[in-house]
Amino acid sequence: MHFSLLKLSGDGGILYNLDMERFMPLYDERAELAPRDVVARCIDDQLKKRNEKYVLLDISHKPREKILSHFPNIAAECLKYGLDITRQPIPVVPAAHYMCGGVRAGLQGETNVQGLFVAGEVACTGLHGANRLASNSLLEALVFARRAVHPSIEHMKCSSLDFSTSDWWARPAVPVSLESNAIEKILAMTREVRKEVQSIMWKYVGIVRSTTRLETAKQKICVLEDKWEDYLFQMGWEPTMVGLEACEMRNFFCCAKLVVSSALARRESRGLHYTIDFPDLEESKRLPTVILPSSSVRTSWSSRQLHKLPLC
Known part of the structure; x- marks a missing residue:
């Protein structure tokens, strides 16, 4: 909806x-x-x-x-x-329209990556828990956006980076040896795969989840990612090449896999994070957590509570 x-x-x-x-x-x-x-x-x-x-x-x-x-x-x-x-x-009909979670940010939109400021839906500020609260989108988009603007401007003034070249990412670097219609074919394939990933996420990682369906989604996404990467290189794409659509698609796959991995790691239902395999809410897990790569050789992900992590 x-x-x-x-x-x-x-x-x-x-x-x-x-x-x-x-x-x-x-x-x-x-x-x-x-x-x-x-x-x-x-x-x-x-x-x-x-x-x-x-x-x-x-x-x-x-x-x-x-x-x-x-x-x-x-x-x-x-x-x-x-x-x-x-x-x-x-x-x-129900519809996904807001992310709950995102890049951990402080009160000024700052992150633990120097120079990176976030605001709005991409930010995890603590305003939303396992549900998006009505009207908090205004607080996210207006108050925190305003808070993030001033320190980001000051950072730009002190930075030695040449921001005039920032549009370079939008210009694919294509070798002369590629066919003239190679980019068009790659873009068409990318659009098709993107729709497939969106369909998988809605069908298997949607409103009501189950471990079996999440595992299916994980497998299907990995297959699609391999298929897409193989197609790029078959068309002459090289690892050192940069293109806006390619960068976005790789981020798209990464985000989808993180959502699925986080959902699989959950052993309870909380707000919009609902699974039929663990339908009850566990009060012991009520504090906010963050999923991050683990240093353990036995597990690839671990969770820590946000209040225990230093911001920088």
Whole structure:
């Protein structure tokens, strides 16, 4: 569900299945006002049980003037598709729209990498736990972004780096020996693989997880990564070459594997991190943790509690 549509639920919107049966009270006494991870899992359960592609969110029982004044953007967007939300319910499905976690940052957006400042969704500031809290996106994007700007500017003033060459990353270095359409083929392959990874993450690492499906995702992602890397080198790509799309795709694979590895390491369910193999919340694990490479020869990952780690 797009996050703005959750405002409708909080303002009296009601969720129905396609038979116009209200289902949220069957799952949670808070009904549509339950936390967003609970609502998402309930919708997911309805879709799977009934083999349907969406549910309906209805706000039409509210006065028309109130709907249009409170939700002008949603109303206008729906009208583009011939849907009048003052008279008709809105088809909705759960959707991933925010990362919980990210690069550990201090109060000024600083990280343990000198010169790297982060803000917004990419940052792990502690504002969000295992759920994104409503309206905290404004705090992340406005307050912490403003906090991060000033020290980053001061760092740039003191830096000896030539920032005028920063767009170099966007220009692929292609040898003359490559075919004229090699880049086009590589880009087409990259777009195709990217969609496949997104599909795998949604299907196997989505709202409701299981160890078996996470292992399947891990295997499929590794196969796709090898396939993509092999294709690049078959087309004449060299290890020393740099291209924006290639860098982004490698980061894409890295991020996907980290999400899967972190999910596999979890032995409880907490907020949006839900697995059917460990459905209960473990209070002993309630403090925030970070996953990092382990120095142990027996394990490749370990977790430490954030408050025990120095920032720099």
